[in-house]
Amino acid sequence: MNYSFSDKVLGLQPSAIREILKFASEPNVISFSAGNPAPEAFPKDKIAEISKEIFEKEPTLALQYSITEGYTPLRDRLKDILKDINCFVPNYDELIITSGAQQGNELACKVLCNEGDTLICEAPTFIGSLNAFKSYNVNLVGIEVQDDGIDTEKLEKALQDNPNTKLLYVIPNFQNPTGVTMSLEKRKEVYRLAQKYDIFILEDNPYGRLRIKGEDIPPIKSFDVDHRVIYTGSFSKILSPGLRVGYVSGLKEVISKMIVCKQVADVHTNILAQLICDRFIEQTNMEEHFQKLREIYKKKCNLMLSEMKKNFSSKIKYIEPEGGLFVWCTLPSDCDMNAFCKKAIQEYKVALVPGNAFMVHDDDFTTSFRMNFSTPTDEQIVKGCEKLGRLSKELFGE
């Protein structure tokens, strides 16, 4: 038969990461390419216990259809948590449970952007969100990320050049892939620009609780006097990504529209998973739990950084992250990053993600690549960095 795809999905390709992950799952490959939480960070026994309890006490609740907005007690807990950090204003804001923060980010784009409208994001940025936005055929404009966050001068220029901008997407904490944390000054400036050009901000904060050094910086949402920030969060990095539970909070009217779109997307998020998240918060000292996670990630991050320092060619520069899961490495512009990543997987059996995977357009030039420290074991971190060290010196010298 003759057929064609819709314009909006025509150019969509399986992400480059997926292709790399195919190699990465081969035996003998050390994968620094994933974005998975450390398996030892899952409170497995506690979740098993909670799950058993749910099936004993409330099996029908866990198995029957539920409401699109999400399980009310869980929503109330999350509202309270956000209220405490000035990120939720009752009467103005609303919060719903989503199937991962991914769904919240996708729905924000769906309800606010027509095809051709401009959506501005950091460049590089999270590939899952990039593809979500692309799947609605928006005009994506990427703004360079500096060491303290998005380049706000270039951001203002882009806002001037694109009066049809509807949404600015940012990951202020330990951004994926750069690991960069946006400074308080820049958060304020970003908000000021959103006010000046009257656009929404989509603030994605999956890693906020995984700070391993430095002080917490208030979310942009916390100074959102006119309810233009849509804030997404997730249980993926603090409990379990397999459960697919996230949330989105923002102006009631916008969330209402997102509810209708969520209803047609998946009716509601798996209710057993929502109950597990709810009971976990209820039965756990969350501060102690976060402390445990931070210790796991701090140890892994520091190990990777010290092994990189010990082994890598001095040509490879990198930003030491204050949290999250990633280290972003950059080569001088005369070095061939793609050749490095290719040789790393093919000859040295170490999987990295080439930086262009995170760029707005596939052909945007970059000499950066992303390394993940949360998924590999300590032994793999040591061995993988040693191999990459050898390769980097072979290609770029000491």
Added chain:
Amino acid sequence: MNYSFSDKVLGLQPSAIREILKFASEPNVISFSAGNPAPEAFPKDKIAEISKEIFEKEPTLALQYSITEGYTPLRDRLKDILKDINCFVPNYDELIITSGAQQGNELACKVLCNEGDTLICEAPTFIGSLNAFKSYNVNLVGIEVQDDGIDTEKLEKALQDNPNTKLLYVIPNFQNPTGVTMSLEKRKEVYRLAQKYDIFILEDNPYGRLRIKGEDIPPIKSFDVDHRVIYTGSFSKILSPGLRVGYVSGLKEVISKMIVCKQVADVHTNILAQLICDRFIEQTNMEEHFQKLREIYKKKCNLMLSEMKKNFSSKIKYIEPEGGLFVWCTLPSDCDMNAFCKKAIQEYKVALVPGNAFMVHDDDFTTSFRMNFSTPTDEQIVKGCEKLGRLSKELFGE
């Protein structure tokens, strides 16, 4: 701030059913308005046992990120099941797990339809799919459902009138809301028309296993020689809707595009739920399980039909379904259906769904309403039909 929603979601409203369900959840209200499976049909103990086993043996698998396509062993099982009924052709077709069949139906529309393209469906039809299609701003054309399925003459006329038709959406078994089963002849004619006008068919089969009388009729997919049928199925009505596990099968190339769109929608379907479905099929005699379900629904359906016969005004006509969850009732055109439904909930505390909720356009005229027999208890069925009987005779006479 000033803002507007995207054109595609601008007109989307929370479904009328949602509003009715608000009343329906009040105490003392007998709800015939839901579409929930009977809670006694959930194999609660078996699911609890399976879940315990998963957390004992494979906790990391159940909690970590998984692949977008879905859990491979479950996909393989479903492919085998579909192969056995000539609904899956290896090398040509592909099958993925979705977050309910709802997601499969939404993604089919997203990948194939531009805004303004025509999508033809039965009228009335399932409200969740209707809203999914509306959320992509397609030109929806509804074709009347007769006692043996969609009116194929009107369908051909619509195909001639709308050369930009991309997709035909049908629920051939025990259609929601009418309960109508499409005859074999009509299935073949529908397929012939899809070939003639070179369009895709989206065949939604959530209730296929819930036949309570008559013989199974082959799915349209089973005579799909040129791979133009996209087939969606679900665990919602045969295991548990709260798990949100469905699947979609069809031409490899189309499914590939749906995978990318699913990835940006929710990364993957809750993996614990997928494992539960997989182990349930593995450890259960499925034919015996379906037989149990059919007995539950047969009993409930027959009870409702006999109580309707005993109590209702003869003005109310209805189709006796061969399966599914619903009885579709129709009043003569001089009767006020909306007044009946309104009085039913407000004065008699019985919730029904007015038929216009299922029409392509809110203002399409209908004197039908939908009754559900799977959710209420036997006692509620008897009491609710008695009340509706009194009301119907009060309004329309014997």
